[in-house]
Amino acid sequence: MKESKANIVDSITARKPFSFGKNKAADSLESAKKDTLNKVKAEPKKKAVKKEKERFGFFKFKKPRTLSIHGSLTVLVLLPILLFALVSYAYETHNEGRIYTGVYTFGVNVGGKSKEEAAKLIDAKVKGYKLTIEGENQKFEASYSDLGINYDKEKIINTAYDYGRDRSVLNNFLNRAKRYFSQYKLTLGSSTYAFQKHNVNLVYSVDKQKLDAYLAGVESKINIAPKDSEITTQGSSMQIVPAVFGKKLKTEELKQQILAASTKFESVPLKIQIDTASPTILDEQTRVLAEKADQVTSKKVVLTYQGKTYVPAKETVVSWVTFTREDDKSPWQMVIDPYKMTPYFQTLRSGINVYATDQKIRVENQTKEIVTQEGKNGLIIDEATLGSQISQKLQSNPSVSLEIPMKTDYFQTQKDYVVVANWDKYIDINISTQTMDAYLKGGNKVGSWAITSGRSGWDTPTGTFLITRKAYNVCMPNPPSTQPLCGIHYVSYFTGAGHAIHQAWWRSYFGSQDYKWNGSHGCINAPLWVAQYIYDWAPIGTPVTIHY
Secondary structure, three states: HHHHHHHHHHHHHHHOOOOOOOHHHHHHHHHHHHHHHHHHHHHHHHHHHHHHHHHHHHHOOOOOOOOOOHHHHHHHHHHHHHHHHHHHHHHHHHHHHHOOOEEEEEOEEOOOHHHHHHHHHHHHHHHHOOOEEEEEEEEEEEEOOOOOOOOOOOHHHHHHHHHHOOOOOHHHHHHHHHHHHHOEEEEEEEEOOOOOOOEEOOOOEEEHHHHHHHHHHHHHOEEOOOOOOOEEOOEEEEEOOOOEEEEEEHHHHHHHHHHHOOOOOOOOOEEEOOOOOOOOOOHHHHHHHHHHHHHOOOOOOOEEOOOOEEOOOOHHHOOOOOOOOOOOOOOEEEEEOOHHHEEEEEEEHHHHHHEEEEEEEEEEOEEEEEEEEEEEEEEEEEEEHHHHEEEHHHHOOOEEEEEEEEEEEEOEEEEEEOOOOOEEEEEEEOOOEEEEEEEEOOOOEEEEEEEOOEEOOOOOOOEEEEEEEEEEEEEOOOOOOOOOOEEEEEEEOOOOOOOEEEEEEOOOOOOOOOHHHHHHHHOOEEEEHHHHHHHHHHOOOEEEEOOO
C-alpha cells in the first residue's frame, strides 16, 4: 500500500508543468498533489463506513422530503372544501332572515330579499302580467286569474327562503357557496363560466271549469264551421252556394301550452294551432246536381179538368224543387216536393173547387136541437194525389200530362148552443126574508127553503137570470184567504161571474139576518139536500128572480 502511494506521488511530481506560464504551472502542480493526497487518505475511511452500512443494512434512512405526494393531494382537496365552508358560513350569517342570492321565482330575482319584500315583488309582477295568445290576425290577452290558475304565493316564497337551509349540512354549505359564487363570472379566453341561477318551481292549482270556459271563448272567436256547397233556386234557375273551408282551434294543445307557461311565468306569446276543417260536399258535386235539376224543371207540365188546360211556368216548377240529405255526411238529393206545390194549387182552387155547405143546428138549453141550415157535400181537387203524380212523372217522364184528380168535400155540422128562458119552472129568491121558493108554470109553489145570501160588500145581484150550467163538485175562491173552498156540491150557476145556488157544508143554520155580516161572497148558500133538489129539478134555462 505504501509503495503504491509513493509511486503515485512520484508520478505526479515527475509530470511536466503546463505551458501557460511559470507561476501558473507551479501552482497547478501543487494543487494536484494536494487533491491526490486527500483522496488517498479518505479512501480507507469510505471503505470502513461502507462495511458498517452493509453490516447494519436495516438501519438505512432515506433523505427526508419537505412534503409527500399524498400530503399534497390532501391539501388540494381540503382547501376548496374549507374555502366553501367558510364562504357558506359567512354567506349564511350575512343573509340571516333573507333569501339567498341567485334564487329566482316568477321570473323575479328574490335573492337578498326578506319574505315580505319578495312577496311585494311577486305581487307587482303578477298584478300586471298578461299571457298573450296569438293567432292569425288575432290576439288574446289573459291574466292567470282569467285562466283559473291560482298560485300558492306563500308556499313558493317559503320554498325560496328554505333553499340552502332545508337539507343536510354539507348540501346546505354547497348550495350557499354556489349562490354566493353565482354573483360572479369567470372568463377564460372566449369562454365564460358561472353557476346557474336557482329557479323555484311555481306551485299552483287550476280551476278546470274556468280554464275550459276561457278556451271555449277563444274557440267561439276562432272556430269557423265548414259549410258544404249548396243549391238554391232563384226564379227559374239554380244557384250554387260555394263551399266554405272551416277552422278549428287545437284546444287541447293550447291548454297544455298555457299550463306549461304557467310553470315558467314567461312573457313569450303562445302560438295558436289551427286545424283546417274541410266541407263534405264541394262545388263540383253541387254543379252536377244543379244541371240535373235544371233539366227536370225544364219539362212541360200540362194539367186538364173538364176540358180546360192549366200549364205552370218554369219558375213555378223550379219552386217545387228542394234539396235534402239524410245527414251531414251524405250527398245532396233533389226532391220534387208536393207540399211546395200548395201555392200553385191555391190558384187552381178558385176556378175548379166547389166547396161543401155546412149544416147548422141551434141547440137550446142543451136539449132542444133545431136545424137552421141543411148540409151539402162539395167536389174539390185531390191535391195530395195530384202532387204525388206530378213529382213522380217529372223525375221519370220527358213531359207531364195529367187529368186533375177530384175528391168529395164532405159538409160539417155546426151547433150553436143557446140558453133561452123556459118558464115551465122558475125560482124566486127574497133577500129580505132570506128564503128561496120554487114554482111550476102558473104559479104553483113546489117548495120553500131558508137560504143565506151575500154579505155587505159581497151583495147578491138582483134581477132575473137563467140557470146556464151546472157542476156536481167544485172548488170556489174564498177571499181574503188565498186557499179556495173545495168539496162544494150541486152547483147551479145563474151568472157569467160565477154566482150560483150551491151547498154550503161550513154553515149549520140558514135564513138568519146575520147574512149582512156573515153571509156568502154573493152566492145563494143552501143545505145539501136543498141544493141537490134545485140541481135535479131545475133544467138549463130555468129563470131565477132575485129581489128584496
